[in-house]
Amino acid sequence: MPKRHAVVVGAGIGGLTAAVALHRRGWHVTVCERAAEAPTTGAGIGLAPNALRALDAIGVDAALAAGSAVATTMGVRRSSGQWLTRTDTADMAARYGMPPIAVPRPALTAALAAALPPEAVRYGTAVTAVDDAPGHPIIRTAVGPDLDADLVVAADGIHSPLRRAFFPAHPGLHYVGETAWRALVDAPDLRIPAMSETWGRGERFGVTPLSDGRLYLYATAVVPAGTRSADPRAELRDRFGSWHDPIPALLDRVALLDPADVLHNDLYDLAAPLPRLHHGRIAWLGDAAHAMAPNLGQGGCQAIEDAVVLAHLLPGGDSPAGSDGSDPVPAALGAYTAARRDRTDAVRVRARRFGRLGALRNPLAVAARDLAVRATPARLALRGMDDLFNGFRLPS
Template identity: 80%
Template sequence: MTAVDGAEGPCPTVRTAGGAELPADLVVAADGIRSALRRAYFPAHPGLHYLGETAWRTIVDAPDLGIRAMSETWGRGERFGITPLADGRFYLYATALAPAGTRSADPRAELLDRFGSWHDPIPALLDRVRRLDPADVLQNDLHDLAAPLPRLHHGRIAWVGDAAHAMAPNLGQGGCQAIEDAVVLAHLLPAGGAPDPGPGPGAADPVPAALAAYTAARRDRTDAVRVRARRVGRLGALRHPLAAAARDAAVRAVPDRLALRGMDGLFNGFRLPARQPR
């Protein structure tokens, strides 16, 4: 998708790089963190904000290590995460403070150098990483949206997911919020399928009102999650020894029940908005 013509009209046309012109009733812009449609329709928006960290991700086989729980360890300006998958595989991720664009010749050696002396089972997992092809270790700099969009729709275009509210991965909410977007959008839009006989010529088009309701339902919630994810990242990335020690002591002092209660807004805060009258 390269452009949308007639977004403000009743039947926008999507143009693709291959030259196709596709008529649509609605365009859902799910074109990712570097959304071309976001840049086109919100040219005054500041765009992406570099969070000061680079991240590595990979998957290894380690059924013999007996790791049953996910974990994330915070160091000084560095973090290492472990997530068990099926069949003895593990999703691993690590972050470090670094200037944007920083890359090493071999990401496997970089990870071993940074995290090889950390607690078990990190060294054993890094031994599995060492056996991978370097291309199997992804590295990406971390960005989020510098500020919220003024709205999540324009004409008959609705933005969802990273295109609408790119956020740091620190809360694991990027994909979750995209799913919430999709559920709310589907809930608010008029039902598809067979033509609706409707009230006759001159009736109000329900789509603009549905998209305005979508923005009202999703903009503030997703931006609150974006801001919270950025703050958690700043906490995890503290580098000064005294600041990191104070952080670690504070985290240990918080009872589990209070820590879980602090997540209520994420996991229990979703509500479907009322449908618009039709």
């Protein structure tokens, strides 16, 4: 009996995790990625305990694959440098069984791709349409012949063409009111051990030590969508150059980068939940299914959860049909929607609300926010993350 075939649209973290999980369930997997090659530059990603548990469930050790350096502390600061809240990473490890880690995205995607057969990932292969024919979807690409599959995994990102094609009445994306800059820099001499986010008035600046010794920097500002400057490096200096140390020194490193290495994107989330996360034999995951603001660091983590749960619910790649001759794939996709839709939408809504706190501009509102954060004991703030970090479960 030939193996079931899954076509994954998109070679991001969610798509590659799904491909690895399905491959290890015995499926034949083809990943179609429109980019001409694997990314070599980009941002970092934080892997919280829930994502690390999900990866472990499919036999992927993220720390082994992409490095295991862990920040000593995590917290939020004012632009003056005063800490509003701070938590030792050791306390997180004690509560959740493991600490979070932060890795370069290219390192993680490379590790996931390396876990697949060499021919599985096809770069430069844009999917132009999917005909969700009963039993066997037909995947049309811009190059080569059509592909026939038993399952399509739509991991085609925040602007998902497949989401628009199969849910045309959905309102689509919602601008959260902020734009973001991201960059990776080398600064070993600064010896920055803490993962921190600094809040100003309508602006934020984050610093995350990565597993390879570099630092992942991100910044946000409340501006109209589409606002752009001639040089993002200069704009970051203008906005954040007077903030606390080591931000000015980090901006000196940013100034040495090629402007193209400073990523600048407006922030969007999904305006409303999808009615379901599947249609026929197509399953959506990650940003394509539930795009969320990055405020909780859960976008990639939820994509990883999606991928692992989806593969877990599907039959093995060489398992037979049901006793009545029926195919179990459609029922498995219904179970996937039931398992993932409510959790991911709750995280999407929570990320949007949390972002509004960091984006406050009114001086009185900012002062009240900072006072409330300072007054909250660190142990209570950590406890508030239990549903996120302990929330990954494989359905029975």
